[in-house]
Amino acid sequence: MENTLAGIKLFGSWASSYTHRVQLVLKLKGLDFEYVEEELTNKSPSLLLYNPVYKKVPVLLHLDRPIVESVIILQYIDETWTDRPIMPADPYERALARFWCYFADDKLGPAVGAVFGSAGEDQKAAVAQVHENLKLVETELREGAFKGRRFFGGDAIGILDIVLGCGSYWLAVFDEVMEVKLVDPEAFPLFHAWLREFEEQEEVKEIIPAIDRLLEYARGIRQMMLGLKDASTTPATTAATTTTTTDNSSVVVESAGSV
Amino acid sequence: MAPEKAVVLLDERVSPFGQRVRIALAEKGVEHEYREEDLTNKSPLLLKSNPVYKKIPVLIYDGKPISESLIIVQYIDDVWVHGTPLLPTDPYERANARFWAYFVDKKIYDCGARMLKYTGEAHEEAKEEFMENLKLLEGELQDKTYFGGENFGLVDMAFVPFTTWFYTFEFYGNFSIEKEFPKLVAWGKRCMERESVSKSLQDPLEVYELLAYLIKKKYGKV
Numbered sequence: 001m002e003n004t005l006a007g008i009k010l011f012g013s014w015a016s017s018y019t020h021r022v023q024l025v026l027k028l029k030g031l032d033f034e035y036v037e038e039e040l041t042n043k044s045p046s047l048l049l050y051n052p053v054y055k056k057v058p059v060l061l062h063l064d065r066p067i068v069e070s071v072i073i074l075q076y077i078d079e080t081w082t083d084r085p086i087m088p089a090d091p092y093e094r095a096l097a098r099f100w101c102y103f104a105d106d107k108l109g110p111a112v113g114a115v116f117g118s119a120g121e122d123q124k125a126a127v128a129q130v131h132e133n134l135k136l137v138e139t140e141l142r143e144g145a146f147k148g149r150r151f152f153g154g155d156a157i158g159i160l161d162i163v164l165g166c167g168s169y170w171l172a173v174f175d176e177v178m179e180v181k182l183v184d185p186e187a188f189p190l191f192h193a194w195l196r197e198f199e200e201q202e203e204v205k206e207i208i209p210a211i212d213r214l215l216e217y218a219r220g221i222r223q224m225m226l227g228l229k230d231a232s233t234t235p236a237t238t239a240a241t242t243t244t245t246t247d248n249s250s251v252v253v254e255s256a257g258s259v
Numbered sequence: 260m261a262p263e264k265a266v267v268l269l270d271e272r273v274s275p276f277g278q279r280v281r282i283a284l285a286e287k288g289v290e291h292e293y294r295e296e297d298l299t300n301k302s303p304l305l306l307k308s309n310p311v312y313k314k315i316p317v318l319i320y321d322g323k324p325i326s327e328s329l330i331i332v333q334y335i336d337d338v339w340v341h342g343t344p345l346l347p348t349d350p351y352e353r354a355n356a357r358f359w360a361y362f363v364d365k366k367i368y369d370c371g372a373r374m375l376k377y378t379g380e381a382h383e384e385a386k387e388e389f390m391e392n393l394k395l396l397e398g399e400l401q402d403k404t405y406f407g408g409e410n411f412g413l414v415d416m417a418f419v420p421f422t423t424w425f426y427t428f429e430f431y432g433n434f435s436i437e438k439e440f441p442k443l444v445a446w447g448k449r450c451m452e453r454e455s456v457s458k459s460l461q462d463p464l465e466v467y468e469l470l471a472y473l474i475k476k477k478y479g480k481v
Contacts, residue, residue, distance in 0.1 A: 053362065053395065067354045069361065079350035091337035095325045102327055103311060136311055 006081075008033035009061040011047050013040055015217050017167030018070040019058040020207050024162050025074055027203045029081050071101050074159055086159045096145050100137075100152070101163045108133045109167065115182065116174055116218070119226065127180050134188050137164070141190035150197060157201060165198040166207070173214045177222055264321035266291035269305050271298055273469055275368075275420030276328040277316040278459045282416050283332045285455030287342035329360050332416055345412050359399055359406060360417040366392040367421065375431050375470065376478050386432050390439065397440045404449065411453060415446075419456055422447035426463040427470045 008026070010033050012019030026033055038047050038057050050059045050066035060067045060076070067076045078086050088094050111133050114126040140146045152160035171182045185192040198204055268284065268291050270277035284291055296305055296315050308317045308324035317324050318331045325334050336345040346353050370392055373385035396418070400406055406414035425436045425444070437444045450456045474480050 053366070062351075065351055067351070067358075069358060072354050072357045072361075075357070076350050076354040079353065091334060092320075092323055092325070094337060095330055095334035098330045098333065099325065099327055102330065107311075 006031050006033065007063050009036065010034070011036045011038050011044075011050065011059040011061070012057045013038050014209060015214065016040075016057055017170065018056075020166040021070045021162050022058045022060060022073050022077070024166060024203060024207045025077050025086055025159075027207060028086065028157075029077065029084050031077075031081060071098075071105070071159075071163060074162065078159070086153065086157075086162065088153065088158065097152070097158065097160045100140075100160050103133075103136075104160075104163050104167075108137075108164075112167075112170060112174070112182070115178070115180060116222065117225065123178070123180070127182065130182055131187070134183065134191055138188045138191050141194065151194065157198065157204075161194075161198055165195070165204065168195050169199070169208050169211070169214065170218075171195075173211070173218050176215060177218045265319075267294060267319040268292070269294050269296055269302070269308065269317040269319070270315050271296050273461055273466070274315060275424070276314075278420040278461075279328045279416045280316045280318060280331050280335070281459040282419070282455045283335045283345055285459060286345065286411070286416075286453075287335060287339040289335070289339055289342075329357075329364070329413070329417060332413055336413075344410065345416070347407065347410070347412065356407065356413045359396070359414040362392075362396070363414070363417040363421070367396065367418070371421070371424065371428055375427065375474055376480070378480060386434075389428070389432070390434070393436070393440050393443065397443050400442055400446055402442070405446070411450070415450060419447065419450045420460060422450070423460050423463045423466045424470070427467045430467065430471075431474075 008031060010019070010022055010026070012022065012035065014037060023035075036044075036046070038044060040057070043055060047057065047059060048055055050061060051068045054068060056068070058068075058070055058073060060073045062076075062080070067073050074086065088097055108130070111126065111129045115123060115130055118126050141149070146152050151157045152164070157165070168183075174180060175182055183192055183195065199208070266284070266289055268277075268280060270280065270293060272295060281293075294302075294304075296302060298315070301313060304319075305315065305317060306313055308319060309315075309326040312326060314326065316328055316331060317326050318334065319325075320334075320338065325331050332345060346356055367389070370385050370389035374382060374389050377385060399414075403409075405411045406418070422443075425447070429436055451460070471481075
């Protein structure tokens with residue numbers, strides 16, 4: 001049963017995993033909302049008005065008040081519509097969930113973005129960094145805080161599943177576009193298994209964009225970045241190239257968000 | 260209040276992030292064991308308790324560790340529910356508190372550190388950003404007693420340790436924070452009237468001496 005009186009508006013971007021996080025929790029809670037698609041290279045006046053500090057998606061507007069930063073939005077939604085909770089009830093579990101959400105955005109996401117934005121030896125180093133980060137998560141699944149769980153949230157998906165999961169589809173995309181191996185099922189069997197389970201959830205299937213759309217998007221940006229790197233060698237052009245490359249890879253990182 | 264289960268804080272006296280946690284524990288009146296870490300020689304307990312970042316502060320309650328100062332403060336608020344509330348009860352205000360607390364880390368601490376470290380154009384850029392961000396923060400404070408309104412809370416705790424860095428920021432940035440951001444300075448003084456704050460923070464001159472030493476050592480800057 002959808003809640004049409006919820007008064008929710010979401011500014012997002014179709015390829016942004018941060019946006020998907022919010023869409024997923026709204027779907028899990030059965031909340032109706034109005035969606036506004038933002039073009040990240042041409043942001044609307046509304047977006048800039050509601051998120052003047054970071055100028056990013058997603059932005060949730062509820063009762064005409066904006067909430068920004070996806071993990072903050074997720075907690076806001078959970079605290080406002082308390083059915084089907086995504087945060088654990090126990091204080092320690094809550095703190096753990098917050099910690100690993102922070103890790104996802106602070107370390108893992110940027111590491112994956114770095115893989116996308118690099119080539120050759122630099123990329124090898126970036127891949128190694130992703131593996132180091134995945135190893136930390138794998139350890140928690142194997143013998144630490146999340147041992148024996150189907151999902152990070154327990155029997156049902158919770159905030160950490162949503163944060164890590166929305167964006168993990170980029171791993172498969174990057175694997176194919178750049179012929180790297182980010183999630184080796186042999187090196188990270190539990191993470192791999194969790195990801196499979198997450199992606200099989202009905203609500204998740206409805207949120208994640210079609211893989212070929214993501215592939216096309218990622219290939220396009222990757223080609224542009226590599227093409228620019230091979231371009232002219234005069235300093236002025238190189239400077240412009242670097243800026244554009246950074247802008248585009250940050251667009252991708254903004255879209256890809258966390259893993 | 261002596262808790263039934265042991266509370267241990269792994270910390271380093273001069274860390275503004277550790278100070279946030281000390282303030283939170285004091286506000287709640289939670290007795291705890293304080294352990295000073297030598298960050299050049301981290302204890303096995305620290306490495307075991309925070310394998311991801313290997314940083315302080317770490318709060319260990321009933322043998323279970325939590326890291327990251329803002330997460331620890333929220334955890335303290337969740338566990339010791341009967342003490343002074345550290346976050347608002349309204350979901351929108353909670354979201355707003357979280358936003359500004361993380362703003363302190365992402366936008367203020369980051370630029371401030373760059374301003375201290377760098378010279379030339381990088382320094383000027385960092386200084387400009389730093390002042391813009393302080394302006395935004397002061398805009399959020401306005402004429403409230405605390406960032407939390409009448410209640411001292413998460414954002415206040417997030418930022419107040421950096422008020423002891425004002426002297427250092429002013430020295431390296433060559434500007435007066437009192438002149439540019441009088442409301443922030445007045446708020447800082449109000450916070451210092453709370454025992455939890457005054458007992459947890461370092462003297463600004465001590466901060467300056469330490470930072471000046473580190474900046475010279477690491478970046479060769481005087």
